[in-house]
Amino acid sequence: MQSQLKRGTLELCVLTILCRGDRYGYELVNIISNCMHITEGTIYPLMKRLKDSGSIDSYIVESQEGPPRKYYSITDDGRTIQQEQENEWRSFSESINKLINGEEGMS
Amino acid sequence: MQSQLKRGTLELCVLTILCRGDRYGYELVNIISNCMHITEGTIYPLMKRLKDSGSIDSYIVESQEGPPRKYYSITDDGRTIQQEQENEWRSFSESINKLINGEEGMS
DNA sequence: CAAGATACCTTGCAAGACAAAGTACTTTGC
DNA sequence: GCAAAGTACTTTGTCTTGCAAGGTATCTTG
Numbered sequence: 001m002q003s004q005l006k007r008g009t010l011e012l013c014v015l016t017i018l019c020r021g022d023r024y025g026y027e028l029v030n031i032i033s034n035c036m037h038i039t040e041g042t043i044y045p046l047m048k049r050l051k052d053s054g055s056i057d058s059y060i061v062e063s064q065e066g067p068p069r070k071y072y073s074i075t076d077d078g079r080t081i082q083q084e085q086e087n088e089w090r091s092f093s094e095s096i097n098k099l100i101n102g103e104e105g106m107s
Numbered sequence: 108m109q110s111q112l113k114r115g116t117l118e119l120c121v122l123t124i125l126c127r128g129d130r131y132g133y134e135l136v137n138i139i140s141n142c143m144h145i146t147e148g149t150i151y152p153l154m155k156r157l158k159d160s161g162s163i164d165s166y167i168v169e170s171q172e173g174p175p176r177k178y179y180s181i182t183d184d185g186r187t188i189q190q191e192q193e194n195e196w197r198s199f200s201e202s203i204n205k206l207i208n209g210e211e212g213m214s
Numbered sequence: 215c216a217a218g219a220t221a222c223c224t225t226g227c228a229a230g231a232c233a234a235a236g237t238a239c240t241t242t243g244c
Numbered sequence: 245g246c247a248a249a250g251t252a253c254t255t256t257g258t259c260t261t262g263c264a265a266g267g268t269a270t271c272t273t274g
Contacts, residue, residue, distance in 0.1 A: 003262055004115030004229070005199050010262080016207045026221050035202035041263050044223060049261090066220035067270040086207055092112050093200045095142035100123050100193055110231050111260070117231080133252050148232050151254060156230090173251035174239040 006036060010046060012089055015074060015082035018056060024069035047072060055081050113143060117153060119196055122181060122189035125163060131176035154179060162188050 013032055017023060023031070025043055032038045050056045055078035060068050074082070120139055124130060130138070132150055139145045157163045162185035167175050181189070 005195065007114035007230090007261065008111030009203050013203070013206055020209070024221080025223095032206075035206055036199070037263095039263060040222075041224085041265080042261080045261080048223095063220080063271085065271065067222065067268095069221070088112065089203065089207070092143070093204075096116050096120070096196065096200075099120055099139075099142055100196070102127070114230065114261090131252080144232095146232060147253075148234080148255090149230080152230080155254095170240085170251080172240065174237095174253070176252070 006038075008085075009089065010038070010042065011050070012082065012085040014043075014046065014050065015055065015078055015085065018072055018074040019079060019082055022071045022073045024061075024071045026069070028072075050078070054078075110144075113145075115192075116196065117145070117149065118157070119189065119192040121150075121153060121157065122162065122185055122192065125179055125181040126186060126189055129178045129180045131168075131178045133176070135179075157185070161185075 010032075014028060017028065017031060025040070025047055028047075029038055029040055029043050032043075047056070047058075051058060051072075054075060056072045056074055058070050058072050061071055063069050117139075121135060124135065124138060132147070132154055135154075136145055136147055136150050139150075154163070154165075158165060158179075161182060163179045163181055165177050165179050168178055170176050
């Protein structure tokens with residue numbers, strides 16, 4: 001069930017991390033794994049969607065420790081989306097907290 | 108996109124509200140509508156899933172103001188699930204907040 | 215050269231939010 | 245008495261997206 005909670009927030013996480021600097025896919029999996037379970041089967045399709053929608057760009061960099069890495073960088077559009085999603089997340093999570101803390105006006 | 112954020116939390120919302128007293132489906136839609144967009148097409152299938160899984164029971168009550176209402180009440184199992192999901196939500200939302208507030212140990 | 219770590223990608227499935235459409239009951243206004 | 249509006253429940257089909265599983269290719273180390 002936990003997997004359903006991630007819906008929508010994963011994109012926010014990726015965009016937020018990329019706002020702070022370029023990262024490659026495998027690296028993103030490791031970073032995000034620190035706070036929730038995630039696999040490559042989730043990240044790579046997401047990166048493709050983000051690139052197709054213009055939120056991020058990508059470029060290849062050779063590596064001495066393995067195969068070439070595909071780095072992703074955020075675009076101006078991506079920063080805008082990130083801001084919107086961060087605001088959405090804040091207001092959404094606040095709503096849920098209010099509801100489960102019983103601060104709603106119900107009988 | 109907003110719709111994706113609701114995943115997983117809607118069930119928690121419904122269970123939490125039912126912990127405070129019995130409600131009928133249409134009423135739940137109205138209550139939850141106070142804090143997020145929701146329609147009957149979402150609630151009724153969810154109520155069916157919750158009943159099938161034993162988290163809630165239901166009973167019909169005649170109404171003077173329209174068709175009969177199907178009231179839902181939470182079971183002991185449902186209360187346990189609600190507690191688990193509330194804990195999951197708290198730790199999950201805290202993780203996201205840490206990440207977007209930059210309190211992660213990354214370069 | 216085999217094993218393991220690194221790194222990428224794709225396929226297929228499952229969960230669940232929602233629009234839309236349908237049914238049926240009540241009250242209100244003409 | 246009947247149309248319209250509000251109340252209340254249900255089902256169908258679509259879309260998004262998380263994830264397991266499997267595949268490819270590179271580099272290092274024994």
